[in-house]
Amino acid sequence: xGIIIAVISGKGGVGKTTAVANxxxxxxxxxxxxxxxxxxxxxxxxxxxLGLENRxxxxxxxxxxxxxxxxxALIRSKVNNNLQFLAASQSKDKSVLNSDKVYKLVKExxxxxxxxxxxxxxxxxxxxxxxxxxxxxxxxVVNPEVSSIRDADRAIGILDSKSQKVKDGEEVAKYLVINxxxxxxxxxxxxxxxxxxxxxxxxxxxGKVPEDKGxxxxxxxxxxxILDKNSIAGQAYKRISARLCGKKVEMKNVEVxxxxxxxxxxxxxx
Amino acid sequence: xxxKQYSIKVYECSIEDETEFMLFFDVNYTLFKDHxxxxxxxxxxTIKEYLNSKSLTFLNxxxxxxxxxxxxLERDLAHEKRESEIDHxxxxxxxxxLSNRLGNNLTVLDNMIRSGRELSVEGDLLLLNRVNSGxxxxxxxxxxxxxxxxxxIRCGGNFMMLTASHKANVIFHGVEVDNKFLVDKLSRVELxxxxxxxxxxxxxxxxxA
Amino acid sequence: xxxxxxxxxxSASVARDRLTIAIMSDRxxxxxxxxxxxxxxxxVEVVKRYIGVRGVEIHKEVDGEFEAISIDVLLDKNN
Numbered sequence: 001x002g003i004i005i006a007v008i009s010g011k012g013g014v015g016k017t018t019a020v021a022n023x024x025x026x027x028x029x030x031x032x033x034x035x036x037x038x039x040x041x042x043x044x045x046x047x048x049x050l051g052l053e054n055r056x057x058x059x060x061x062x063x064x065x066x067x068x069x070x071x072x073a074l075i076r077s078k079v080n081n082n083l084q085f086l087a088a089s090q091s092k093d094k095s096v097l098n099s100d101k102v103y104k105l106v107k108e109x110x111x112x113x114x115x116x117x118x119x120x121x122x123x124x125x126x127x128x129x130x131x132x133x134x135x136x137x138x139x140x141v142v143n144p145e146v147s148s149i150r151d152a153d154r155a156i157g158i159l160d161s162k163s164q165k166v167k168d169g170e171e172v173a174k175y176l177v178i179n180x181x182x183x184x185x186x187x188x189x190x191x192x193x194x195x196x197x198x199x200x201x202x203x204x205x206x207g208k209v210p211e212d213k214g215x216x217x218x219x220x221x222x223x224x225x226i227l228d229k230n231s232i233a234g235q236a237y238k239r240i241s242a243r244l245c246g247k248k249v250e251m252k253n254v255e256v257x258x259x260x261x262x263x264x265x266x267x268x269x270x
Numbered sequence: 271x272x273x274k275q276y277s278i279k280v281y282e283c284s285i286e287d288e289t290e291f292m293l294f295f296d297v298n299y300t301l302f303k304d305h306x307x308x309x310x311x312x313x314x315x316t317i318k319e320y321l322n323s324k325s326l327t328f329l330n331x332x333x334x335x336x337x338x339x340x341x342x343l344e345r346d347l348a349h350e351k352r353e354s355e356i357d358h359x360x361x362x363x364x365x366x367x368l369s370n371r372l373g374n375n376l377t378v379l380d381n382m383i384r385s386g387r388e389l390s391v392e393g394d395l396l397l398l399n400r401v402n403s404g405x406x407x408x409x410x411x412x413x414x415x416x417x418x419x420x421x422x423i424r425c426g427g428n429f430m431m432l433t434a435s436h437k438a439n440v441i442f443h444g445v446e447v448d449n450k451f452l453v454d455k456l457s458r459v460e461l462x463x464x465x466x467x468x469x470x471x472x473x474x475x476x477x478x479a
Numbered sequence: 480x481x482x483x484x485x486x487x488x489x490s491a492s493v494a495r496d497r498l499t500i501a502i503m504s505d506r507x508x509x510x511x512x513x514x515x516x517x518x519x520x521x522x523v524e525v526v527k528r529y530i531g532v533r534g535v536e537i538h539k540e541v542d543g544e545f546e547a548i549s550i551d552v553l554l555d556k557n558n
Binding site: 145146149150153154157186189190191192193196200 | 489490491492494495497498499501502505506
């Protein structure tokens with residue numbers, strides 16, 4: 001029996017899809033079977049980040065409507081056999097999502113894969129609610145920035161009141177990923193640090209990902225950044241993936257930049 | 271067995287330039303003479319001779335276990351203790367919930383049921399101890415056993431709560447319950463709509479941090 | 480220019496304070512413990528078996544990193 005992880009954020013553009021692609025691949029690289037599902041109806045993105053956009057034949061709505069089987073719709077990653085992917089529908093009609101059909105789909109995926117990672121749409125509307133509805137765990141992605149954190153808090157609140165698990169009297173495990181950290185800004189007090197963010201959101205931290213130009217490069221090429229050995233963001237995703245697979249990996253302090261003379265002088269004035 | 275435990279200091283490196291390496295140790299000898307030198311990558315005979323001549327203890331291409339700090343260990347122990355306390359509270363709550371459903375015809379026992387003993391109870395049973403392999407416990411009603419069951423159980427009630435080992439033979443309402451659902455975890459076995467439903471009392475924890 | 484640098488230095492702490500306030504007001508009335516009603520009912524049930532119960536009040540206290548729930552059971556005077 002696998003676990004269903006919903007990746008949410010509240011605010012858009014903070015790095016959910018990138019996180020889903022990289023953690024999905026990361027988990028696959030740790031020898032677990034994984035399926036990543038794009039729940040963003042009408043806004044297909046996950047396929048491009050994975051570099052699989054030319055292989056989509058059937059999408060998840062067609063599966064839910066019975067026009068295709070899960071097997072027919074699943075696309076295997078070019079890079080790792082343990083990773084498969086289910087594309088979002090390109091139709092604008094959000095009403096195609098209904099709880100029974102979503103349940104049937106995620107249940108079938110849960111029985112086939114060790115990890116089922118769902119890429120939630122931004123916002124807190126029905127698409128988001130359907131993504132979290134049957135989740136066992138949630139990964140909340142934030143940027144160290146006021147709007148992102150505030151919106152994330154809203155999303156967490158809704159998760160805690162509307163998911164099925166919560167209705168059953170249980171709790172959905174919630175973990176935070178802080179994305180796009182710029183070390184020297186944190187050091188100079190221009191960017192919120194992880195401690196403050198954790199204080200405000202009160203959930204456990206599963207990883208910190210530094211800002212890295214390599215991420216854009218990776219999506220340009222359709223090769224998730226975790227494959228780039230020189231990328232600090234890629235390395236961060238590697239660490240987080242290992243944690244998701246139960247390995248104890250020490251938290252790297254990405255909020256501290258490499259020692260430079262200037263940084264040392266600034267330090268004296270703090 | 272006579273033994274001692276103590277900490278040592280390690281200097282870990284890989285050699286890029288042999289002359290630089292030897293010069294480094296010439297200059298910093300006093301600082302590192304009591305360290306264990308851990309070298310990654312192959313070392314030439316020149317280096318080996320050098321290190322021996324300086325009486326420097328070294329290891330090559332070995333991954334040393336990096337012990338955790340005392341703080342980290344204490345934190346982990348505290349965490350485990352909290353978790354087992356929470357588990358204990360959850361078990362107690364489940365116990366209370368189910369105890370409330372135990373009928374007036376209730377037998378409460380505190381003693382271990384030893385091998386060879388056959389215990390038959392009319393009505394409900396609350397057993398605050400374990401059942402050894404070779405023992406048999408039969409109830410016409412419901413059953414709660416708080417410690418490990420290794421023997422045979424015949425429960426004719428609507429529910430039971432127990433933890434079984436793989437040796438146990440559990441029959442609920444005339445149906446043999448597969449051990450794998452009960453082993454190592456405290457479970458609630460209930461008759462719901464003519465179906466046997468087994469729910470583990472503790473849910474599988476997701477722990478990534 | 481030096482003053483600018485000092486101002487920038489504090490912006491993260493300004494952000495933190497603003498966020499804390501905004502989120503506190505966002506959260507007001509949000510059901511943080513969805514199981515509270517069921518829990519209250521069960522507590523009443525258990526206590527009722529031993530002694531008359533008039534009501535149950537549950538309070539949440541936060542003190543730094545500790546969060547506690549305190550439960551007051553109001554007993555029936557007549558038992």
